[in-house]
Amino acid sequence: MGSLFSDSITLRKSIGISDDEFVQLRDFIYDKTGIFVDGKRKYLFESRLTKRLTALGLPSFSDYIKFLKFDPRRAAELNKLYELVTTNETSLFRDLKQLEAFQNNVLKEKLEEQRAAGRRELNIWSAGCSSGEEPYTLSILLHETLRMELARWRITITAVDLSPAMIARAKEGVYGDYAFKTTPDAMKSRYFTKEGDGWKIKPAVARLVNFQEMNLNDPLALKRVPRSHIVFCRNVIIYFDQEMKRRVVSAFYDNLLPGGYMMLGHSETLHKISSSFKPVFHPGTIAYRKEG
Amino acid sequence: MVLATDLKGPDGRLLFKSGTPLSSRHATLLARVGVEEVDVREDTALTAEQLREIEDYVRDFFLYANPDFEPTIAMFHIALDQVAEAVAEGWVLPDLSRRRAVSVEHLEDIFLTGMGTPETIVKHESELASFPDIYFRIREVLADERASADAIARVVGTDVSLAAKLLKLVNSPFYGFPQEIDSVSRAVALVGHRELSTLALGISAINYFRDIPPELVDMRGFWRHSITCGVIAKILAETQTGLSSERFFTAGLLHDVGRLILFKKLPYASTEAMLFARENAIPLVEAEREIMGFCHTDISKPLLASWKFPETLSNMVNHHHDPMTFPNPLGPSVIHVADTLTNVVELAQGGMYAVPPLDEAAWEQLGLDPSILRGVAESCRKQIEAIMEAFF
Incomplete structure (x- = not known):
């Protein structure tokens, strides 16, 4: 059959970005966030950001770069930009095997250690928490592990993300079916209540989590996080280049208390990034221990 | 294409009403009841709204490609027409949740990240099973x-x-x-x-790969991709002088063989890569590199070497994502272009992956006019079913 589409339909819908503009914008984003946009993604980048140019009525990427640097409204625009350069794909109970290994080994060990020392407190840092799925999952695991004993513990899960929009959604704590695709039904009914089309996290679980906006590229901000027994940073450093990966991992190392653990995403590794940690192997995951 | 008039069988019974969209299924059916000729007209059943939806749908898969490169634009138009045809035949465009939802939580990798290099992964495989x-x-x-x-x-x-x-x-x-x-x-x-x-x-x-569990990966889909690439590669190779086109079907058939080892050894990570690719609208090969630190051609290199696979074939397979890094780039370039076009024609069959960028220098190697691509895609489509049948 003949084509139903006019030959004049163009593939290009976006405003073109020159190589020079691309490099400027890429460097700008890197300076601000540590997120590195590979040159291979130039066209993807161009089409995603075209929406912002159109919304602001800017004719070219040079104008957009000027806007980001000098316009009085730049702070709000930066947040929009952050949302477009990171994907926030995650779910509750993501990577069950890792979580199970974490609960039965790392968490158990830390809790016993603290009990033995008579300090019933635990600090966990969830870095790059997106819309809250990970810190809430950790809070649920703590509820499951400690049960009635939980009341006698002081537990803080500091959950940070670059994007204010994500933090706002995390605080709201309402999730649709997609977020539950790997959540055991019992967990869902025990820790969530139906709300509209979705499910809302129960206040007791939310209470342990302290959300804040944070740029992992801001060394001063990182220093304000209370020292942790455990750091979770899953599927975040994937967006960074080697240099930024090293910086962030070393900040986690400094933040961890001696004997603390760092957990990375299933497919992430410290290979070529840091040799300070001691990898501890469990079926389903590697926990990185700070010796001492 | 739709029926222009009511269609009656040899016995006078009404078979299909005027306006019924015709597919290849109808052709088989009609031949069976002895109908040899039907009146058809162009299908104008798609509304302007549907056409717009199709355009947006297809465009989403091209976001990674250079929108100003002529062969890519030609491929975009091929995808538009093929998807429109599928929709006219009743295919429903997958929505976003169908494009993403897969759970990988039941899968377990044999290697933890950072422990398996492509070489150790292949070694593990070849020690386990004999060829x-x-x-x-x-x-x-x-x-x-x-x-x-x-x-x-x-x-x-x-x-x-x-x-x-x-x-x-x-x-x-x-x-x-x-x-x-x-x-x-x-x-x-x-x-x-x-x-x-x-x-x-x-x-x-x-x-050798018969035993890969079907719940892990749609093996039929995998081989369909491979065979399509093989058919297109052979057609493209025939346009070139000095290439023995015989090898190209086989090279296309095996171009993603490294992925099969990844499915076997790193099922969780490779499924994660598939999801990552879909969610971020990036080609699968890019997602593999991000998630695992290497890609399927890094696996095919030691794999084909351990099989002592003929070198010319290995080179085409191993370099189909970076043809210009190979000293004699024409062979790998043919597979590269064929693989790209395969991704394009798959969109109308429910393909979920972003069309990888066409290497411009590799395309230049072939010295072809972009207008040739439509004919190639069409003639491939005519052949693919029969070949699939030979294999399955």
Whole structure:
């Protein structure tokens, strides 16, 4: 059959970005966030950001770069930009095997250690928490592990993300079916209540989590996080280049208390990034221990 | 295409009403009841709204590609038309949740990240399972310049299933011989001993992967992709002077063979890569690099070396994502272009992956006019079903 589409339909819908503009914008984003946009993604980048140019009525990427640097409204625009350069794909109970290994080994060990020392407190840092799925999952695991004993513990899960929009959604704590695709039904009914089309996290679980906006590229901000027994940073450093990966991992190392653990995403590794940690192997995951 | 008038069978019974969209399924049905001719008209059943939806849908898969590069634009139009045709035949465009939802939580990798390099992964595989004996015997015949047509026929004849597949293949429209070929020795005589041996080599290699569990990956879909790439590669190679096009079907058939090892050894990570690719609208090969730190061609290099696969074939497979880094880039470039076009024609069959960028220098190697691509995609489509049938 003949084509139903006019030959004049163009593939290009976006405003073109020159190589020079691309490099400027890429460097700008890197300076601000540590997120590195590979040159291979130039066209993807161009089409995603075209929406912002159109919304602001800017004719070219040079104008957009000027806007980001000098316009009085730049702070709000930066947040929009952050949302477009990171994907926030995650779910509750993501990577069950890792979580199970974490609960039965790392968490158990830390809790016993603290009990033995008579300090019933635990600090966990969830870095790059997106819309809250990970810190809430950790809070649920703590509820499951400690049960009635939980009341006698002081537990803080500091959950940070670059994007204010994500933090706002995390605080709201309402999730649709997609977020539950790997959540055991019992967990869902025990820790969530139906709300509209979705499910809302129960206040007791939310209470342990302290959300804040944070740029992992801001060394001063990182220093304000209370020292942790455990750091979770899953599927975040994937967006960074080697240099930024090293910086962030070393900040986690400094933040961890001696004997603390760092957990990375299933497919992430410290290979070529840091040799300070001691990898501890469990079926389903590697926990990185700070010796001492 | 839709029926222009009510269609009645030879007995006068109404079979289909005027306006019914016609698909290949109808053609088979009608032939069966003895209807040889029908009145058809162009289908204008798609509304402007549907056309716009199709345009947006297809465009989403091209976001990674250079929107100003002429062959890419040609591929975009091919995808538009094929998707429109599928929609007119009743296909419903997958929505976002269908494009993403897969749970990987039941899968377990054999290697933890950072512990398996492509070399150790391949070593683990080759220590576990032995490669089919028939493969090595075919390779010997292929390597022997003086081997007779009889010798290859004898070797292939010892493996009944292999011989049957080869015969189905040479009897398919892909070869288009006017008469039925009923013996391997006849096939060797008609197709040529090198081409037939190369084919036999490829088919015996894919047999090795029969045991990959279907819940892990849609194997039919995988082989459909591979066969499509092989068919397109052969058609493209025939446009080139000085290339023996015989090898290209086999190279296309095996171009993603590294992925099969990844499915076997790193099922969680490779499924994560698939999800990552879909969610971020990036090509699968990019997602593999991000998630695992290497990609399927890094696996195929040690794999094909351990199989002692013929070098010209290995080079095409190993460099299909970076053809210009190979000293003699024409062969890998053909596979590269074929793979890209394969991703394009798959969109109308529910393909979920972003179209990888076409390497502009690789395209220049072929010296073709972009207008040729439409014909290539069409003739591939006509052949693919028959070839799929030969394999499954």
